[in-house]
Amino acid sequence: MFSILIHTALLISSIGIFMLLSKKHILSILIGIELFLNGINLFFITVARSHANDAADIFILFILVITACEVATGLAIFLVNQRINKTIDINDLNKLKDV
Numbered sequence: 001m002f003s004i005l006i007h008t009a010l011l012i013s014s015i016g017i018f019m020l021l022s023k024k025h026i027l028s029i030l031i032g033i034e035l036f037l038n039g040i041n042l043f044f045i046t047v048a049r050s051h052a053n054d055a056a057d058i059f060i061l062f063i064l065v066i067t068a069c070e071v072a073t074g075l076a077i078f079l080v081n082q083r084i085n086k087t088i089d090i091n092d093l094n095k096l097k098d099v
Contacts, residue, residue, distance in 0.1 A: 005046040013039030025088045026081065030074045037067050 012035055019032030041060050048056030077096075078088065085092045 002050050009039045009043035024090050026078045037063055
């Protein structure tokens with residue numbers, strides 16, 4: 001069971017990194033960051049439960065708070081970009097500097 005969860009965490013993190021590096025749309029990049037951080041959370045939970053240690057709970061809570069802040073900031077940038085540029089392409093974010 002331990003190795004299955006570790007491999008699943010690595011797979012989820014790998015998919016997140018791939019989406020983060022290969023996509024051109026803001027929402028796809030945000031989803032990639034979410035997958036990457038959720039894979040890390042699954043890894044922490046698996047390692048902590050296998051060693052019967054609750055120290056990883058602090059790290060998981062910290063990552064969840066960072067993820068919530070990242071989502072709020074990313075969605076705010078997405079909405080501003082959508083209203084001003086009428087597109088979700090990441091290359092058009094440079095036009096927001098003038099606003």
